[in-house]
Amino acid sequence: xxxxxxxxxxxxxxxxxxxxxxxxxxxxxxxxxxxxxxxxxxxxxxxxxxxxxxxxxxxxxxxxxxxxxxxxxxxxxxxxxxxxxxxxxxxxxxxxxxxxxxxxxxxxxxxxxxxxxxxxxxxxxxxxxxxxxxxxxxxxxxxxxxxxxxxxxxxxxxxxxxxxxxxxxxxxxxxxxxxxxxxxxxxxxxxxxxxxxxxxxxxxxxxxxxxxxxxxxxxxxxxxxxxxxxxxxxxxxxxxxxxxxxxxxxxxxxxxxxxxxxxxxxxxxxxxxxxxxxxxxxxxxxxxxxxxxxxxxxxxxxxxxxxxxxxxxxxxxxxxxxxxxxxxxxxxxxxxxxxxxxxxxxxxxxxxxxxxxxxxxxxxxxxxxxxxxxxxxxxxxxxxxxxxxxxxxxxxxxxxxxxxxxxxxxxxxxxxxxxxxx
Numbered sequence: 001x002x003x004x005x006x007x008x009x010x011x012x013x014x015x016x017x018x019x020x021x022x023x024x025x026x027x028x029x030x031x032x033x034x035x036x037x038x039x040x041x042x043x044x045x046x047x048x049x050x051x052x053x054x055x056x057x058x059x060x061x062x063x064x065x066x067x068x069x070x071x072x073x074x075x076x077x078x079x080x081x082x083x084x085x086x087x088x089x090x091x092x093x094x095x096x097x098x099x100x101x102x103x104x105x106x107x108x109x110x111x112x113x114x115x116x117x118x119x120x121x122x123x124x125x126x127x128x129x130x131x132x133x134x135x136x137x138x139x140x141x142x143x144x145x146x147x148x149x150x151x152x153x154x155x156x157x158x159x160x161x162x163x164x165x166x167x168x169x170x171x172x173x174x175x176x177x178x179x180x181x182x183x184x185x186x187x188x189x190x191x192x193x194x195x196x197x198x199x200x201x202x203x204x205x206x207x208x209x210x211x212x213x214x215x216x217x218x219x220x221x222x223x224x225x226x227x228x229x230x231x232x233x234x235x236x237x238x239x240x241x242x243x244x245x246x247x248x249x250x251x252x253x254x255x256x257x258x259x260x261x262x263x264x265x266x267x268x269x270x271x272x273x274x275x276x277x278x279x280x281x282x283x284x285x286x287x288x289x290x291x292x293x294x295x296x297x298x299x300x301x302x303x304x305x306x307x308x309x310x311x312x313x314x315x316x317x318x319x320x321x322x323x324x325x326x327x328x329x330x331x332x333x334x335x336x337x338x339x340x341x342x343x344x345x346x347x348x349x350x351x352x353x354x355x356x357x358x359x360x361x362x363x364x365x366x367x368x369x370x371x372x373x374x375x376x377x378x379x380x381x382x383x384x385x386x387x388x389x390x391x392x393x394x395x396x397x398x399x400x401x402x403x404x405x406x407x408x409x410x411x412x413x414x415x416x417x418x419x420x421x422x
Contacts, residue, residue: 003240014236014278016230019285025225026217026295043069045084045096046376047142052104053167058097061164081142085316088144094159096144103139111172118177141165141326150417192225215355215384218298222286224352227372229282230275230315231343234322238335241326260414261407264327267328270318275315301382308387310382313399314375320406321371346370 004011006084044062062068072079082260084096141161145154244250253263286298300307322339329335347353349363350370359367367373378395381387 003243004236004270004274007236007239011236012230014233014274015281016281018225018278021225021228022221022282022285023289023293023295025222026290027293042067042095043071043093045074045079045087045093046070046072046100047079047081047084047096048072049081049101050099050103051101053283054104054107055099058099058161058164061160062097065160086146088146090411091146091148094146094149094294097293098142098144098160100139100141103141106139107169108172108176110168111176114173114370115176166362216296216378218286218296219380219383220355222282222290222298223376223383224347226279226282227279227314227318227375227379228343228347228352231321231346231372232294232317232340233271233275233278234325234339235336237267237319237322238326238329238339239332240267241323242329242332242335261411264323264407266408268316271319271322272312272315275318276311279311279315299383303382303388305380306387306392309389309396310375310378310392313396313403314378316403317371317375317399317406320403320410324406324410327413329369346372349373351376371399371402374402 034178046059046062048059059070061069070381074083076138077083081098087093087094143158143161191213228418244253254260256263283298284298287300291297325339325342326335329338347370350356350373351359351367353371356364356367356373356376374395378392378399381391381395385391
């Protein structure tokens with residue numbers, strides 16, 4: 001404890017550095033996190049050469065969607081197909097839709113033909129229904145895409161256009177059918193709503209709140225840098241172990257009638273307290289400090305015992321790792337270099353800097369090997385999924401096993417090599 005208190009720079013690194021990193025990283029990443037966690041709005045150029053019902057309804061369908069902003073003019077001039085194509089080619093817009101001339105007339109002609117065939121099957125054919133109708137096989141609605149648009153988004157947009165088309169076509173079929181039935185059967189009264197929407201979709205999330213499982217900047221950075229700070233305790237812990245060896249304190253401690261691992265567990269207890277104080281400070285920063293910078297406030301979940309248990313096992317893993325490095329390292333330089341670099345590698349590999357869902361599949365598999373990934377996953381379960389002790393049990397057990405493994409390695413190394421040997 002005395003060695004830790006005297007290490008002013010080490011204490012600053014343990015408490016001040018993570019807080020600064022949380023604020024700076026959250027501010028830098030807020031825009032990127034909004035683009036992931038919120039539905040994107042795409043500007044769509046819309047050229048309506050049809051100037052009739054079909055073009056109007058397709059445009060209305062896109063305008064009513066929160067995912068699209070429809071533009072039908074550029075530089076205060078009506079948009080043309082060539083202007084739209086050129087704008088997409090230059091990368092000014094990602095998508096342009098061109099509805100051809102006569103699209104409504106062609107669609108209505110095919111609808112009337114379908115209705116006429118259906119009525120003729122019942123012996124109710126009406127040749128007048130097909131008067132002045134010019135048939136065409138199909139109408140091509142042209143969609144221009146920028147090359148950077150992902151294939152999944154292309155498919156989603158084309159599906160949206162087709163869905164609008166089929167809805168309009170079905171509505172016209174029922175309207176035309178009812179009108180013809182009313183002409184041939186005066187007693188027939190068509191329903192007010194010819195084609196009601198029967199099938200509806202309801203979205204539900206099985207967690208305690210309805211939110212997509214993408215953490216915001218606070219939900220990622222606060223636990224990420226807290227975990228990083230706890231594992232960075234390897235620096236002061238290893239320095240303490242080596243100072244004891246070099247200063248002779250360890251020799252006096254070993255004269256006490258207790259096992260060597262009992263002395264080491266004393267260090268574990270002290271640095272566990274440091275880690276818990278670290279975590280409390282970081283969580284309070286997420287709750288009270290980040291909102292002062294216009295960032296989302298950290299919501300701690302709905303299970304405080306699970307949060308305490310997760311913090312305790314992460315602290316155990318961090319202290320155990322520092323204990324192992326400090327026991328094996330011979331010099332301050334070895335401990336500082338290997339300890340800091342290894343923690344940085346484990347943090348990068350485990351998804352603390354770049355969230356794991358943004359990594360390629362190979363890196364996602366590799367990330368599962370990092371104890372820091374187990375830790376961040378446990379915190380995600382609490383902050384995002386409203387997880388309880390049961391939900392964090394797999395990650396907690398892995399971290400406990402990691403801690404026990406480091407303690408065993410420390411004990412084995414002590415048995416084969418005297419800790420007094422620098």
